[in-house]
Amino acid sequence: MISAEKIAHYRSHTFNTAPGLRLHSAEQAVEYVNRRGFVFFWPIKGFTYPSLWAAAAGDRPVADGHDDPGHVTWGWKDELLPRKVWYYARVLRRRNTMLSLEALPYFYALSPNYGDPENDYLDQYEQGLMTNEARQVYEALLRKGALDTISLRKEARMMGTGSDSRFNRALEDLQIEFKVLPVGVTEAGAWNYAFRYDLVSRHFPNLVSQAGAITEPQARRWILERYFASVGAIEKRELAKFFGWRPEALERTVKSMIADGLIAADVEIEGNPHPQLALISLFTSS
Numbered sequence: 001m002i003s004a005e006k007i008a009h010y011r012s013h014t015f016n017t018a019p020g021l022r023l024h025s026a027e028q029a030v031e032y033v034n035r036r037g038f039v040f041f042w043p044i045k046g047f048t049y050p051s052l053w054a055a056a057a058g059d060r061p062v063a064d065g066h067d068d069p070g071h072v073t074w075g076w077k078d079e080l081l082p083r084k085v086w087y088y089a090r091v092l093r094r095r096n097t098m099l100s101l102e103a104l105p106y107f108y109a110l111s112p113n114y115g116d117p118e119n120d121y122l123d124q125y126e127q128g129l130m131t132n133e134a135r136q137v138y139e140a141l142l143r144k145g146a147l148d149t150i151s152l153r154k155e156a157r158m159m160g161t162g163s164d165s166r167f168n169r170a171l172e173d174l175q176i177e178f179k180v181l182p183v184g185v186t187e188a189g190a191w192n193y194a195f196r197y198d199l200v201s202r203h204f205p206n207l208v209s210q211a212g213a214i215t216e217p218q219a220r221r222w223i224l225e226r227y228f229a230s231v232g233a234i235e236k237r238e239l240a241k242f243f244g245w246r247p248e249a250l251e252r253t254v255k256s257m258i259a260d261g262l263i264a265a266d267v268e269i270e271g272n273p274h275p276q277l278a279l280i281s282l283f284t285s286s
């Protein structure tokens with residue numbers, strides 16, 4: 001059995017919520033994402049995982065007030081988007097996620113992209129795997145290059161009444177599939193603030209070849225190793241929900257990590273009635 005206190009202590013260091021570990025600059029934020037591999041931008045209810053917000057503001061809910069010191073993370077994100085020091089988009093759980101540039105090819109290797117950005121999307125569309133709205137948004141960026149949100153809606157012919165939700169859903173779908181991402185911010189729209197979007201393959205031109213050398217089993221294993229390094233221990237049900245991978249693919253990856261002595265199954269955590277998967281190192285560390 002592992003004590004609840006030990007798990008909490010472990011996470012206070014990997015989540016950077018322990019006293020003295022908080023992030024205070026954009027440079028520290030980049031170092032933190034590089035160290036963890038991937039984190040949420042904001043904490044997500046129902047999931048145990050690090051976030052940039054908590055690493056800077058502490059273990060507390062996201063503040064509503066824009067003047068809260070924790071919202072310095074928003075400024076870091078905007079400042080660094082065009083500098084290509086990390087990858088920011090809707091990824092895990094369809095939520096805003098920060099990936100290190102080391103992690104990016106492993107996630108891309110699990111995406112439905114096959115190395116031909118100018119044609120892959122057409123195959124998906126013809127197979128019914130891409131909505132017409134997503135195709136329109138993708139083709140607008142393919143034709144025109146990077147566009148702010150307002151210009152993108154115009155080019156995608158989605159300015160009509162009631163098109164907001166369809167446009168936003170298309171953008172979200174394209175981000176989750178590593179086709180489109182925000183690459184900067186511009187003074188556009190009613191609030192003088194809008195993301196500028198581009199194609200992932202154009203913003204990171206070497207990504208396709210980098211990911212091509214990684215097999216799916218290798219990608220899942222790399223990602224799960226970083227995941228467990230962050231959380232320490234987790235219930236298998238939450239793990240499955242977190243990534244949404246095919247059950248058999250997740251099971252193979254977990255078994256390979258157990259066989260290699262990295263994690264243990266059916267671990268009891270004090271105060272938790274559900275057995276967990278846990279890092280072997282938690283049994284030996286003080």
